[in-house]
Amino acid sequence: MKKDNSRIPFNVPHMTGKELNYIAQAHFNGMLAGDGPFTKSCHDWLQMRTNAKKALLTNSCTAALEMAALLLDIAPGDEVIMPSFTFVSTANAFVLRGAVPVFVDIRLDTLNIDERLIEDAITSRTKAIAVVHYAGVSCEMDIIMDIAARRGLFVVEDAAQGVMSSYKGRPLGSIGDLGAYSFHETKNVISGEGGALIVNREDFAVQSEIIREKGTDRTRFFRGEVDKYTWQSIGSSFLPGELIAAFLWAQLEEAEAITNKRLVSWQVYDKLIEPLEVAGAIRRPIVPAECTHNAHMYYVLVSPDTDRQAVLNEFRRQSIATVFHYIPLHSSPAGIRYGRVHGSMEVTTTQSERLIRLPLWFGITSEQQREIVGILSKTLGMQP
Structure with a gap:
């Protein structure tokens, strides 16, 4: 990388x-x-x-x-x-x-x-x-x-x-x-x-x-x-x-402490971004009750009428690294050549085009997270 x-x-x-x-x-x-x-x-x-x-x-x-x-x-x-x-x-x-x-x-x-x-x-x-x-x-x-x-x-x-x-x-x-x-x-x-x-x-x-x-x-x-x-x-x-x-x-040796620290940062994002979800601007990650996660990533799904690339461009302009994630394999040259699709891939296609991953690591500060969410809010036309 x-x-x-x-x-x-x-x-x-x-x-x-x-x-x-x-x-x-x-x-x-x-x-x-x-x-x-x-x-x-x-x-x-x-x-x-x-x-x-x-x-x-x-x-x-x-x-x-x-x-x-x-x-x-x-x-x-x-x-x-x-x-x-x-x-x-x-x-x-x-x-x-x-x-x-x-x-x-x-x-x-x-x-x-x-x-x-x-x-x-x-x-x-x-x-x-x-x-x-x-x-x-x-x-x-x-x-x-x-x-x-x-x-x-x-x-x-x-x-x-x-x-x-x-x-x-x-x-x-x-x-x-x-x-x-x-x-x-x-x-x-x-x-x-x-x-x-x-x-x-x-x-x-x-x-x-x-x-x-x-x-x-x-x-x-x-x-x-x-x-x-x-x-x-x-x-x-x-x-x-x-x-x-x-x-x-x-x-x-430190896996539990690392996980706990990341979970704190994940929860900071989740709380800060909740108003954006209530307003219908984005959707937060969903963790079913039977699942205990490790705060590996925090992502948001922008609304279908939002230009995701414009959001990513604004973060880049502010020198903040945000990224999308996978290009679905079924739409890739090798996926078409070696694999096959069973049924509709509508959810895969639409959700992959809406997803933005936010910075998250051991030691990210709450101040940094607030700045990130503030920029996200303004870019989406919301008040932070």
């Missing part, structure tokens, strides 16, 4: 203060490749939080999703149902295996996949459902898991934005067969680049390690479970180095 030189940037990566110390420890330990002591600490933390059968650090959430596709033995012609309102990695991981993304529309409230549309999109070729927890707010997982169980499908949770979020008390990433996290610098808990695969099935645990280690049973060898390691199946080099894990461990 290009450095943001705005007066009020969109994102500022948070440092806990322990990162460099832990990186120095990793250097002193003399083990810089993956799966050292810091990696183990991160694995243990993730497994304890999610109650997963296995949690494995990866180079990125993209890598975790690609591992998921390999674990599910996705093959050419298979279909994977997913929203179009998501990052390209959700689809790309399965397209790489020859699968067809089947795009269905999203809900008006959470902007997550509309669970009511999934069953009708299932065909004899459907192998999995890939859900995306937008803004760290959960999809309707009970209904989705019920559909998957009845129709013999796998569920992959793209929980890139969902670390420290939950659905009915269950951490996101821990509900489906597999979950994927992101620790990119734009996320709440970061390692620069990085991610994790959450494995919730015992029968996938050993194979996930093999895929992550270039298709070998090297991890079992280091545990003393085999006397030598050999090539077992297809895989790739998905594990990050120990320096990345050391940085991440400093973040995971």
